[in-house]
Amino acid sequence: MRLNYADFLDIAVGGTVLGTGGGGSFVTAGHVLDHVLKGRTARVVSIKDLDPDAEVVAVAGMGSPEAMLEKPFTTEAVAAYDALARDLGRRPKYVIALETSGFNFLTALSVAALRSAAIVDADPAGRAIPKLDQTLYHAHGYRLAPMALADARGKNIVIRSADFDLAESAAIAALGRFGWSAGVACYPLSGARVRRAAVPGTLTLARKVGTAIRNAGRSGADVVSAALAAAGGEVIIRGTVTAFESESVGSYKFGTLSIEGNGPDAGSTAVVKSMNENMIAWKNGNVAAVAPDRICFMAPKGPPITNAEIKESDEIVVFVIAAQRQWRRKAASGLFAPVLRAMGFQNL
Amino acid sequence: MILGVDVGGTNTDAVILGEDLRLVAKAKTPTTEDVSSGIAQAMTMALSASEVEPSRVRYCMLGTTQCVNAILERRGLDRVAVIRIGKPASQSIPPLFDWPDDLREAVEFDSFFIEGGNEFDGRSISELNRGELAAVAERLVGRVDSIAVTSIFSPVRIDQELEAREILRRILGKSVAVTVSHEIATIGLLERENATTLNAALRSVSTRGVKAFQASVRKLGLNASLYLGQNDGTLMNVRSALRFPILTVASGPTNSIRGAAYLGGLTNAVVVDVGGTSTDIGMLKDGFPLESARPVVIGGVRTNFRMPDVLSLALGGGSVVRDDGHVTIGPDSVGYRLQEESRVFGGDTLTVTDIAVAQGRCNLGDRSRVTEPDNLVEDADRLIHDIVESGIDKVRISPGEVPVVLVGGGGVLLKDSFASASKVIRPEHADVANAIGVAIAEVGGDLDTILTYDADSRAASLEIAVNKAKQKAIAAGADPQTTRVAYVEEIPVTYLPGKAVRVRVKACGSLNAADTGG
Numbered sequence: 001m002r003l004n005y006a007d008f009l010d011i012a013v014g015g016t017v018l019g020t021g022g023g024g025s026f027v028t029a030g031h032v033l034d035h036v037l038k039g040r041t042a043r044v045v046s047i048k049d050l051d052p053d054a055e056v057v058a059v060a061g062m063g064s065p066e067a068m069l070e071k072p073f074t075t076e077a078v079a080a081y082d083a084l085a086r087d088l089g090r091r092p093k094y095v096i097a098l099e100t101s102g103f104n105f106l107t108a109l110s111v112a113a114l115r116s117a118a119i120v121d122a123d124p125a126g127r128a129i130p131k132l133d134q135t136l137y138h139a140h141g142y143r144l145a146p147m148a149l150a151d152a153r154g155k156n157i158v159i160r161s162a163d164f165d166l167a168e169s170a171a172i173a174a175l176g177r178f179g180w181s182a183g184v185a186c187y188p189l190s191g192a193r194v195r196r197a198a199v200p201g202t203l204t205l206a207r208k209v210g211t212a213i214r215n216a217g218r219s220g221a222d223v224v225s226a227a228l229a230a231a232g233g234e235v236i237i238r239g240t241v242t243a244f245e246s247e248s249v250g251s252y253k254f255g256t257l258s259i260e261g262n263g264p265d266a267g268s269t270a271v272v273k274s275m276n277e278n279m280i281a282w283k284n285g286n287v288a289a290v291a292p293d294r295i296c297f298m299a300p301k302g303p304p305i306t307n308a309e310i311k312e313s314d315e316i317v318v319f320v321i322a323a324q325r326q327w328r329r330k331a332a333s334g335l336f337a338p339v340l341r342a343m344g345f346q347n348l
Numbered sequence: 349m350i351l352g353v354d355v356g357g358t359n360t361d362a363v364i365l366g367e368d369l370r371l372v373a374k375a376k377t378p379t380t381e382d383v384s385s386g387i388a389q390a391m392t393m394a395l396s397a398s399e400v401e402p403s404r405v406r407y408c409m410l411g412t413t414q415c416v417n418a419i420l421e422r423r424g425l426d427r428v429a430v431i432r433i434g435k436p437a438s439q440s441i442p443p444l445f446d447w448p449d450d451l452r453e454a455v456e457f458d459s460f461f462i463e464g465g466n467e468f469d470g471r472s473i474s475e476l477n478r479g480e481l482a483a484v485a486e487r488l489v490g491r492v493d494s495i496a497v498t499s500i501f502s503p504v505r506i507d508q509e510l511e512a513r514e515i516l517r518r519i520l521g522k523s524v525a526v527t528v529s530h531e532i533a534t535i536g537l538l539e540r541e542n543a544t545t546l547n548a549a550l551r552s553v554s555t556r557g558v559k560a561f562q563a564s565v566r567k568l569g570l571n572a573s574l575y576l577g578q579n580d581g582t583l584m585n586v587r588s589a590l591r592f593p594i595l596t597v598a599s600g601p602t603n604s605i606r607g608a609a610y611l612g613g614l615t616n617a618v619v620v621d622v623g624g625t626s627t628d629i630g631m632l633k634d635g636f637p638l639e640s641a642r643p644v645v646i647g648g649v650r651t652n653f654r655m656p657d658v659l660s661l662a663l664g665g666g667s668v669v670r671d672d673g674h675v676t677i678g679p680d681s682v683g684y685r686l687q688e689e690s691r692v693f694g695g696d697t698l699t700v701t702d703i704a705v706a707q708g709r710c711n712l713g714d715r716s717r718v719t720e721p722d723n724l725v726e727d728a729d730r731l732i733h734d735i736v737e738s739g740i741d742k743v744r745i746s747p748g749e750v751p752v753v754l755v756g757g758g759g760v761l762l763k764d765s766f767a768s769a770s771k772v773i774r775p776e777h778a779d780v781a782n783a784i785g786v787a788i789a790e791v792g793g794d795l796d797t798i799l800t801y802d803a804d805s806r807a808a809s810l811e812i813a814v815n816k817a818k819q820k821a822i823a824a825g826a827d828p829q830t831t832r833v834a835y836v837e838e839i840p841v842t843y844l845p846g847k848a849v850r851v852r853v854k855a856c857g858s859l860n861a862a863d864t865g866g
Contacts, residue, residue, distance in 0.1 A: 072537065
């Protein structure tokens with residue numbers, strides 16, 4: 001099946017909504033859409049049709065959303081794919097996004113489009129994640145390296161190590177040298193292993209949510225209800241942002257978002273803590289949702305909103321979608337524990 | 349006494365406010381081609397109506413849509429040399445990439461990439477290539493009047509832009525205007541570059557406009573401090589207005605919404621401002637215009653300003669009504685030529701004003717000159733109101749009915765009820781809401797500095813910064829009792845030791861009533 005610009009746009013919108021407040025800003029997704037994907041198409045393959053012996057490489061854009069607002073991200077991931085292919089001595093015929101987000105779906109699509117690879121309708125997270133050790137690939141013990149990072153001009157580094165921590169540290173260090181914006185290609189895996197670990201159908205779901213939002217917007221219907229129906233979520237609060245405090249450490253932005261409810265939620269308040277992506281939500285002082293359950297944002301008026309651009313007095317709807325069954329494996333459910341503990345959530 | 353003037357597309361209005369900001373007099377006159385005659389005329393009329401001694405006017409404020417009109421109409425803009433400092437980064441997206449062709453043609457002289465720029469943490473992408481910049485400057489001598497300089501991550505580290513400005517001034521002389529992006533907008537390269545380029549393109553329009561304002565004021569023998577209205581509802585002095593014209597482009601809608609709030613005595617309402625050519629609909633929330641959640645697009649160009657969320661409809665008093673099988677309204681309008689061209693005033697063109705008169709809602713000109721059949725007139729009237737209704741629906745932020753304040757010269761043309769309105773208020777003096785809005789605009793004080801704080805002292809450091817900004821506002825004339833913080837922005841500056849943060853604070857307050865000499 002081939003996707004085109006109209007699909008890419010819907011995926012950008014739906015993917016950003018499903019990206020749990022992170023995964024790269026919608027503006028950054030727009031840069032990839034308009035400067036790399038325009039006029040191009042990409043072939044998608046479902047996980048059940050994926051040849052178990054095929055080679056699938058995960059690609060992504062990595063870094064700080066703010067850095068990407070100043071140095072627009074375009075073909076960095078393609079350069080990373082090329083660097084890894086040179087190192088492997090062959091060009092993987094399939095790519096997969098490293099996480100669910102508008103920006104990273106489009107990044108993976110851009111590699112598929114420009115390198116005539118097919119993209120797998122799946123990803124090893126089914127949401128967006130702040131750290132590389134929080135994917136289902138990691139929970140399954142798959143090897144991260146060989147891994148390549150690159151900038152748009154092709155400056156690249158290839159990391160080979162059997163040790164995850166070493167490989168990840170090297171990648172973060174390299175990312176700093178790249179100014180906190182780089183393409184990455186990693187986790188070269190067989191189709192069989194991808195099928196065992198990844199959450200299937202995530203690209204299709206992003207498109208479904210984006211299409212629902214677009215149709216609702218055009219017909220004047222309530223975009224929030226349309227998105228929830230498509231995504232299968234439950235509202236935590238509808239309201240206005242009263243404060244957003246954040247602290248940036250490297251490419252991580254630790255945020256505390258305060259919301260005052262309006263309409264049916266008048267009189268309620270909510271707080272969402274994030275580390276690029278949303279981790280915990282409280283409503284009226286009680287825990288309403290915790291990662292890996294997906295705490296998502298919708299802007300009833302305006303483009304999809306992420307923690308990278310959220311501001312005081314923004315209108316916002318916070319909703320939660322239960323984590324997929326792939327997250328209920330013991331190894332997976334504990335992936336966020338260190339982050340959650342640091343945020344003050346003890347009940348694990 | 350405060351003299352507020354609003355130059356609209358059709359009319360120039362003036363109001364005089366006294367102590368406690370009460371309205372003393374108002375005047376309205378058609379906007380003139382040269383702009384300054386109309387301003388002088390409106391001010392003269394208001395002064396004589398008020399019977400106030402000109403010497404008692406202490407403050408004179410101007411709100412004008414000249415800058416935004418110049419952009420929308422692609423008229424009178426300067427040709428700009430666009431310089432982006434940040435090579436080799438960002439070269440895959442050249443400057444002005446997604447500008448509408450006609451605007452780009454009118455504005456862009458040429459664009460240049462220069463080595464330099466910074467990373468997120470303040471490190472250089474490359475050192476500023478002074479030789480490369482100087483070579484570009486030499487090529488520009490005698491060929492441009494205005495330059496826009498945008499350096500990657502300049503909001504975090506301003507050195508390279510400041511040095512670039514020095515180099516350009518040295519080679520091109522002081523007559524060439526240089527706009528640097530960190531003085532215009534915040535993080536978001538393309539949007540900031542767009543805003544900087546628009547600012548550079550408005551230098552002549554702004555100079556002409558300010559000079560016209562100053563000439564009118566001088567002609568009247570006024571000895572007042574002059575201000576211009578900004579996007580955020582505060583005032584700018586003349587020096588700032590000449591350097592930052594882009595910061596005035598939203599002052600029209602801002603003034604209309606704030607003027608409507610003042611006149612209607614409301615803090616939450618939908619404001620419908622009906623002009624000669626267009627109707628602007630905005631939302632008043634807790635006394636201030638609701639800001640747009642979407643990136644603000646000016647004339648087809650994306651920026652990252654926070655501006656009032658205003659829906660502009662091509663529907664005004666002079667909009668042309670046609671029947672080509674089905675009724676249409678506009679988008680064209682006879683504008684300020686209403687009194688020559690519309691039917692009730694003896695002309696041949698059927699306009700929205702004619703429909704309102706034919707429906708008996710207002711008594712202007714000669715009603716019998718509207719000879720169209722009743723059903724056509726009713727269809728047109730229904731269409732006019734459907735357009736406004738759906739506009740109100742799009743703008744309001746909560747379900748349920750909301751008060752609507754009708755302002756602008758064309759407010760009288762509409763009915764008194766809308767489906768989503770809990771009540772429709774037509775305040776007295778609604779026709780000069782914009783002039784009132786600029787007259788009651790507040791005075792601001794800005795602070796833009798780098799603070800270093802550790803985890804415990806963030807609150808304390810911010811409080812000091814906030815107080816400094818408040819002091820600046822008070823020094824500029826704000827009443828201490830009403831002075832408060834408008835916004836605080838913190839941008840991490842991780843290249844400096846400690847937890848360094850660039851802090852931008854704006855405080856504002858109403859002009860000190862005790863100072864108005866009213």
